[in-house]
Amino acid sequence: MALTQCPDCRKEVSTEAEFCPHCGRSSGKRQIVDADFGVWQGFKLAFGFILVPLFILSVLVILGTLFNLWEGGGLPGGF
Structure with missing residues (x-):
């Protein structure tokens, strides 16, 4: 497990971490998926x-x- 420096708080954070435990900044490893995107694509x-x-x-x-009505002269039965 290697350590890197958080760009926001400058504290050491594991390279395995999804976010900084000190300030909460995301490491960018986790993908955020918009739940409405799938619904919109389906529509x-x-x-x-x-x-x-x-x-x-x-x-x-x-x-x-x-x-057919125009060629046949109207509706059947004289309507």
Whole structure:
């Protein structure tokens, strides 16, 4: 176990430590993960791969229905 000097308090700290026990400064060994990042990525994935194609399909169905009504002269039964 080697010792190094904390850049903030200048006291000796183990190179194995995740933070200085004297002042609390992080050594940078520990990664901080944002918990919301995974949720946001999941939303973007769902939006990009599910909602956008579903919207495009809906628009195509509506346009196809309108085209058939226009070509066929209206709704069956005279409506």
